[in-house]
Amino acid sequence: xxxxxxxxxxxxxxxxVAGLTGLGMVQLQTPRSTAWLGFAMAAALLSRRSRPxxxxxxxxxxxxxxxxxxxxxxxxxxxxxAVVIGMYSAVKYSRTLRGGTIAGLVVxxxxxxxxxxxxxxQQNWWMLALFYTGACGGIWLMAYTLRQRGRYxxxxxxxxxxxxxxxxxxxxxxxADERAAIARELHDVVAHSLAVMxxxxxxxRYAFDADPGKSRQALATVAETGRAALEDMxxxxxxxxxxxxxxxxxxxxxxxxxDALVDGARSAGLTVRVDNRLGPVEAPAIELSVYRIxxxxxxxxxxxxxxxxxxxxxxxxxxxxxxLDLVDDGRGGDGREGHGLTGMRERVAxxxxxxxxxxxxxxxxxxxxxxxxxxxxxxxxxVPA
Numbered sequence: 077x078x079x080x081x082x083x084x085x086x087x088x089x090x091x092x093v094a095g096l097t098g099l100g101m102v103q104l105q106t107p108r109s110t111a112w113l114g115f116a117m118a119a120a121l122l123s124r125r126s127r128p129x130x131x132x133x134x135x136x137x138x139x140x141x142x143x144x145x146x147x148x149x150x151x152x153x154x155x156x157x158a159v160v161i162g163m164y165s166a167v168k169y170s171r172t173l174r175g176g177t178i179a180g181l182v183v184x185x186x187x188x189x190x191x192x193x194x195x196x197x198q199q200n201w202w203m204l205a206l207f208y209t210g211a212c213g214g215i216w217l218m219a220y221t222l223r224q225r226g227r228y229x230x231x232x233x234x235x236x237x238x239x240x241x242x243x244x245x246x247x248x249x250x251x252a253d254e255r256a257a258i259a260r261e262l263h264d265v266v267a268h269s270l271a272v273m274x275x276x277x278x279x280x281r282y283a284f285d286a287d288p289g290k291s292r293q294a295l296a297t298v299a300e301t302g303r304a305a306l307e308d309m310x311x312x313x314x315x316x317x318x319x320x321x322x323x324x325x326x327x328x329x330x331x332x333x334x335d336a337l338v339d340g341a342r343s344a345g346l347t348v349r350v351d352n353r354l355g356p357v358e359a360p361a362i363e364l365s366v367y368r369i370x371x372x373x374x375x376x377x378x379x380x381x382x383x384x385x386x387x388x389x390x391x392x393x394x395x396x397x398x399x400l401d402l403v404d405d406g407r408g409g410d411g412r413e414g415h416g417l418t419g420m421r422e423r424v425a426x427x428x429x430x431x432x433x434x435x436x437x438x439x440x441x442x443x444x445x446x447x448x449x450x451x452x453x454x455x456x457x458x459v460p461a
Contacts (some may be wrong), residue, residue, distance in 0.1 A: 114155030124165035167219035269305035355447035406440035
């Protein structure tokens with residue numbers, strides 16, 4: 077789409093060529109019989125940007141008719157400047173440089189014809205040849221330079237636009253990843269804490285009359301679990317708000333907190349056997365993933381298998397992988413598909429590991445995750461039996 081500015085400029089160029097034609101007629105430099113050629117060239121220049129080769133073709137035909145129909149007495153005429161304007165336009169605005177090359181060859185042929193027409197009348201015809209060649213060649217080179225500069229600027233603008241689109245795309249991906257991570261954190265914190273609180277509240281209600289001591293202990297566990305969940309929620313909300321006055325940070329989760337997590341599950345009624353043969357993990361992201369998978373696994377056991385279920389948790393290192401295996405007796409059924417398992421799969425997929433969860437043939441449920449740990453697991457020299 078041409079801009080109004082470029083259209084106005086082309087109209088002025090065409091008007092200038094037409095004006096030179098009329099002025100030549102007034103000053104008797106241009107024969108009236110050839111004036112229509114000048115006006116035709118001027119009209120062709122109106123499309124010099126949109127159809128540069130067509131414009132150059134019309135001007136070339138008009139110039140050829142001038143050579144064939146009239147003698148060299150009046151060459152060159154004022155409107156012949158349209159020839160170099162057409163060549164300039166063909167070089168600068170053609171889709172490919174081949175159009176500009178053709179225009180240059182046509183003008184070069186015209187220079188040869190023009191010099192030959194005046195060679196008999198002028199002894200220093202070679203000076204005329206040098207003048208035409210220098211002027212036309214300089215205009216061709218100027219148009220070529222401007223063409224290349226325009227292409228270079230256009231490529232820079234396209235590259236900048238592409239980088240801007242890529243930056244926006246990466247920003248959207250980063251926001252989506254952060255939302256998914258926060259959603260996993262919220263689900264893990266809320267689901268596990270509520271599962272423990274519900275089980276403890278039910279146990280405290282049943283033991284209220286028979287064993288008031290256990291009932292008070294259950295209520296204390298409910299309160300403690302609720303306070304811990306609120307603290308984690310406060311930190312996550314602080315991260316979402318991103319306040320500069322009061323910066324918030326996520327609490328660093330380590331595998332050293334697995335004992336407290338397992339004790340909480342045991343206090344809810346689960347029988348949990350732990351076989352932890354995993355050395356210290358140096359990668360915080362892997363530590364968090366292992367902890368959250370264990371947390372979600374125990375939460376699912378409480379929700380689906382009941383507080384009296386038996387659970388076996390095995391953590392070990394095999395070659396260059398962390399193996400997490402959590403198995404329960406599954407008395408509460410196997411309908412466990414939901415956000416929890418989706419979150420566990422996503423956590424494992426982030427590290428390029430594998431995840432499998434499902435019922436066992438003999439009954440029960442198994443969660444097995446394999447996480448590569450080449451970036452930071454130190455294996456103890458002696459592994460206890």
